Amino acid sequence: MDLNRTNHHRFDLKDGKLVVAHILVAFIALLIGGIAGLLQTMVKSGTVKLPYGIGYYELLTAHGILMAIVFTTYFIIGFLYSGVSYTLGGKLLPIVHRMSWLGFAFMTAGTVLGVIMVLTGKASVLYTFYAPLKASPYFYIGLALLVVGSWISGWGIFWQYKYWKQTHQGKLTPLFAFMSVVTFLMWQIATIGVAAEVLIQLIPWSFGWVETINVMLSRTLFWYFGHPLVYFWLMPAYICWYVIIPKIIGGKIYSDALARLSFILLLLFSIPVGFHHQLMEPGISSFWKYLQVVLTFMVVIPSLMTAFSLFATFELNGRAKGAKGLFGWVKVMPWKDVRFFAPFMGMLIFIPAGAGGLINASNQMNAVVHNTLWVTGHFHLTVATSVALTFFGITYWLLPVVTGRVLTPRMNKLGIIQTIIWCVGMFFMSGAMHLVGLFGAPRRTAFTTYEGNADAAAWMPYYVFMAIGGTVLFIGVLLMVYNVFALLRAPKGVEEYPLGEAMESAEATPAYLDHWRLWISLSVLLILVAYTIPLMDMITSTTPGSKGFITW
Amino acid sequence: MHIHKLEKIWLTIGITMLFVFLAILGVSAFAMGVKPPSEHHHQLDPAKVQETAPFDNPGLHQIGDNEYEAVMTAFTFGYAPDKMEIPLGATVNFTVTSQDVVHGFAIPGTNVNMMIVPGEVSHVTHTFTKPGEYLILCNEYCGGAHEYMKTTITVR
Numbered sequence: 001m002d003l004n005r006t007n008h009h010r011f012d013l014k015d016g017k018l019v020v021a022h023i024l025v026a027f028i029a030l031l032i033g034g035i036a037g038l039l040q041t042m043v044k045s046g047t048v049k050l051p052y053g054i055g056y057y058e059l060l061t062a063h064g065i066l067m068a069i070v071f072t073t074y075f076i077i078g079f080l081y082s083g084v085s086y087t088l089g090g091k092l093l094p095i096v097h098r099m100s101w102l103g104f105a106f107m108t109a110g111t112v113l114g115v116i117m118v119l120t121g122k123a124s125v126l127y128t129f130y131a132p133l134k135a136s137p138y139f140y141i142g143l144a145l146l147v148v149g150s151w152i153s154g155w156g157i158f159w160q161y162k163y164w165k166q167t168h169q170g171k172l173t174p175l176f177a178f179m180s181v182v183t184f185l186m187w188q189i190a191t192i193g194v195a196a197e198v199l200i201q202l203i204p205w206s207f208g209w210v211e212t213i214n215v216m217l218s219r220t221l222f223w224y225f226g227h228p229l230v231y232f233w234l235m236p237a238y239i240c241w242y243v244i245i246p247k248i249i250g251g252k253i254y255s256d257a258l259a260r261l262s263f264i265l266l267l268l269f270s271i272p273v274g275f276h277h278q279l280m281e282p283g284i285s286s287f288w289k290y291l292q293v294v295l296t297f298m299v300v301i302p303s304l305m306t307a308f309s310l311f312a313t314f315e316l317n318g319r320a321k322g323a324k325g326l327f328g329w330v331k332v333m334p335w336k337d338v339r340f341f342a343p344f345m346g347m348l349i350f351i352p353a354g355a356g357g358l359i360n361a362s363n364q365m366n367a368v369v370h371n372t373l374w375v376t377g378h379f380h381l382t383v384a385t386s387v388a389l390t391f392f393g394i395t396y397w398l399l400p401v402v403t404g405r406v407l408t409p410r411m412n413k414l415g416i417i418q419t420i421i422w423c424v425g426m427f428f429m430s431g432a433m434h435l436v437g438l439f440g441a442p443r444r445t446a447f448t449t450y451e452g453n454a455d456a457a458a459w460m461p462y463y464v465f466m467a468i469g470g471t472v473l474f475i476g477v478l479l480m481v482y483n484v485f486a487l488l489r490a491p492k493g494v495e496e497y498p499l500g501e502a503m504e505s506a507e508a509t510p511a512y513l514d515h516w517r518l519w520i521s522l523s524v525l526l527i528l529v530a531y532t533i534p535l536m537d538m539i540t541s542t543t544p545g546s547k548g549f550i551t552w
Numbered sequence: 553m554h555i556h557k558l559e560k561i562w563l564t565i566g567i568t569m570l571f572v573f574l575a576i577l578g579v580s581a582f583a584m585g586v587k588p589p590s591e592h593h594h595q596l597d598p599a600k601v602q603e604t605a606p607f608d609n610p611g612l613h614q615i616g617d618n619e620y621e622a623v624m625t626a627f628t629f630g631y632a633p634d635k636m637e638i639p640l641g642a643t644v645n646f647t648v649t650s651q652d653v654v655h656g657f658a659i660p661g662t663n664v665n666m667m668i669v670p671g672e673v674s675h676v677t678h679t680f681t682k683p684g685e686y687l688i689l690c691n692e693y694c695g696g697a698h699e700y701m702k703t704t705i706t707v708r
């Protein structure tokens with residue numbers, strides 16, 4: 001395999017600085033977001049009252065933005081750039097290097113501006129910023145800068161990939177780089193929705209240049225982006241599972257071609273599905289809701305493929321090491337290696353997390369859980385555990401690799417402890433959220449008894465469990481942040497970039513998988529089918545729009 | 553591209569189950585009418601809710617034999633009418649809109665759960681077969697006192 005050739009060289013330390021900068025911002029966001037998260041669980045359970053006039057919804061807005069947008073996006077860009085630099089020539093092109101720093105500058109300016117607006121109470125609109133709640137225009141400008149910065153970084157990846165292909169005619173592109181391109185292609189297509197919402201609708205309206213806003217249109221544009229956002233978190237985790245984990249366990253990638261195919265399917269089926277977040281709202285006919293529900297479920301196919309590939313890798317690796325029987329492979333796994341253990345726990349938790357997701361998207365069944373704490377419990381399993389633990393697991397080798405240091409046994413051990421703490425905390429917090437959500441407890445709601453209502457009173461014990469879980473999780477956040485800084489001071493040395501290779505028996509990868517024009521056209525076609533008619537309906541609606549409201 | 557025999561079996565079973573499941577959702581939605589709520593297309597000027605029928609007269613209106621229409625408006629931070637009494641066993645068609653921002657409308661313990669979007673009218677139907685006091689709460693963030701937004705209905 002061509003991958004062999006690119007293996008075993010040292011990481012470019014200049015590119016390493018870029019990676020470290022992104023990872024550091026990600027973990028600072030995790031720390032501040034974690035403080036907000038802890039306070040939220042305390043408030044909800046009635047344990048504390050917020051002092052100094054801090055409001056619950058300011059905290060919640062900050063938590064949502066810092067965790068779901070800032071932590072994830074910075075980590076993803078740092079991680080993908082490391083793999084792109086390493087596999088596509090061992091060094092970023094000077095222009096790509098500059099593009100990435102420019103993207104970083106835009107994103108950081110946007111984040112700082114946005115967070116200041118939130119913390120000064122000018123944008124308590126939560127991370128979904130639904131109109132006609134009207135935040136300060138500078139909040140929306142901050143968001144726009146964040147998105148544009150991520151575009152610039154994405155274009156850098158495309159540039160490096162294109163250059164590599166031109167200089168390696170007829171060669172198969174490295175799997176890591178291919179997957180990074182699919183991830184950013186998806187991001188590029190998906191963020192057009194939120195960019196349109198922010199630039200065309202929200203900014204002019206919040207400055208007062210136009211008086212009213214088309215609320216249904218803004219919600220639809222938001223969710224056109226909002227669901228692919230979750231795949232944007234997931235695909236880098238899949239990169240780790242597909243490409244990194246096989247190497248760490250000493251095995252091989254099951255099939256390069258199937259891995260690429262599943263990423264293409266994720267690209268196609270992650271975007272035309274936003275209505276499954278709008279099932280309970282008016283203004284969209286049941287036919288279009290159902291159509292998008294069907295498209296949503298198509299993602300089951302690449303998920304089945306992924307599950308098969310991963311377990312095939314585990315099983316074949318086990319056999320190669322002499323394991324016998326159905327579960328013999330379990331014994332030969334490197335359980336004491338945090339680079340494996342943390343992502344593996346993430347994978348394992350993805351099974352119940354995914355099952356919950358199927359329930360959420362099930363058309364009429366959504367009525368049982370919509371906007372209850374069940375949903376919050378669900379995405380604390382998906383993004384805050386499956387994805388976050390995978391990202392944590394990556395951090396333990398990534399930071400040493402890009403700074404020319406080594407992962408010490410002590411750091412490895414702290415990593416294992418951190419993983420266990422996270423799983424225990426999440427078991428309590430997310431478990432309680434799921435259960436109390438089924439009883440109808442609303443999400444995004446500060447402490448309340450609804451004037452002593454009996455139903456609401458029965459939810460309190462679950463809120464206490466949430467607070468216990470939240471406290472454990474917060475300890476996990478602190479330990480993780482400590483680990484990050486300790487890794488940056490680890491002894492100098494050479495840590496290997498764990499990049500998997502495909503099995504010798506695996507067949508050649510078909511060239512059509514690299515036909516981007518085909519995949520982009522198909523993706524656009526599906527989007528047009530799913531969205532054109534309902535969107536036209538909203539745009540041509542003669543209903544007067546809404547003026548803005550500041551209700552906090 | 554070669555796909556392993558076991559993977560073919562795995563994918564075939566998985567994808568077949570998927571389509572059976574989607575067919576069940578489709579049949580129950582379109583042949584049996586168990587759709588998500590609020591598919592209606594019915595709009596009004598969000599700034600003129602109180603002057604627009606039927607929202608100029610919120611309340612419970614009998615429309616048939618033990619069947620009622622509950623016309624309600626949602627606003628920061630409450631619902632009109634404030635309280636309602638419903639006869640046991642009655643079927644109630646809720647017709648709800650918002651006077652300002654987006655709100656939620658959920659009755660814990662039932663499947664009543666929908667979004668109230670300004671400019672749009674949301675509909676849901678429920679038959680109350682058990683007596684007691686039911687909480688209607690807002691489950692979409694709507695502002696600083698969102699957690700106080702509720703009303704109650706009494707079924708007897």
Ligand code: HEM
Nearest residue numbers: 034037038040041064067068126384443444445470473474
């Ligand atoms: C110390 C760890 C954490 C704690 C204690 C925590 C706690 C919470 C709580 C209690 C809520 C619900 C508040 C409500 O609906 O009223 C919440 C919401 C949320 N959390 Fe976390 N969380 C933690 C970590 C994370 C992580 C790592 C992520 C993502 C990477 C995350 C993403 C979110 C998101 C997106 C929301 C929804 C915000 C909204 O509804 O607007 N959380 N969190």
Ligand SMILES: [Cu+2]
Nearest residue numbers: 226227276277
């Ligand atoms: Cu979704």
Ligand SMILES: [Cu+2]
Nearest residue numbers: 690692694698
């Ligand atoms: Cu509310």
